[in-house]
Amino acid sequence: MSAAVYFEQFTIGSTRSSPTRTITETDIVVHAGHTGDFFPHHVDAEFAAKTAFGQRIAHGTMVFSIGIGLAAAEVNPASFSYGHDRLRFVRPVFIGDTIQTLVTVIEKADDPRRPQYGRVTERCEVVNQRGETVLVSDHIRVVEKAPEGIQKVS
Template sequence: MLEQVTYFEDYAIGDGRHTTGRTITETDFVVHAGHSGDFFPHHLDAEFCKTLPFGQRIAHGTMVFTIGVGLTATVINPVAFSYGYDRLRFVKPVFIGDTIKSRVEITDKEVMEKRPGYGRVTERLTVTNQKDETALVADHIYMVEMRP
């Protein structure tokens, strides 16, 4: 991972980047179920899922979110901290064998009046599948130091 110091003033609305892809496997389903405790049949019971409209197991939304965010974690900015996520939506299901990738784009920035020396930067996360269909969207909010 690279380290890159980017202060609040350096962020520009519209800036963004794309990640490489990651193919989702059955192992991902099983490991995520074990970590999260979510053993719902929609994710793990292939026979049950044959009776549903999609006809196959559906990835945990929280897994798609976790992997999608993880794909973007390629640069360490020592003056920025995750402040949380807003407006998380599971738009389209992800299946075993799908390859997802992420893109992020700066959509908003504002000075944090209650935290002198910091600004808030909002980055829209969009996770897509191999057909470039949107599977997930969320707003990642950062608290970023202002230039000294």
């Protein structure tokens, strides 16, 4: 487990990036099986060839799951996820595309229900190998405020 990072230690504008991952046909088939989403845009090559995309596209929910998973490199014992807002599937992801997640702290606020916590909002942008944004969402984290004796960084 990683060291705790407290609310006061998050800096608006700070960024980090995830490792990369190439999307495969197997990813799409497995995701369809897990979710029951066998929509032909994802799993039927002949159908998809006649769409505006010209080929199969990855499920948006799969891109979200993989993209957010890529960004979850460290366990912060002082933080937990409150959820995601403003999720958008900006561009299609195709078999063979390589994605990466860029994370930027965009907002900090006190938690209105828990005075010992704050909320940190991170903009998560999943980009493809061409640097094009394919998915964006705002991840809200509930983060413990630093206890007495812990150095606070602003």
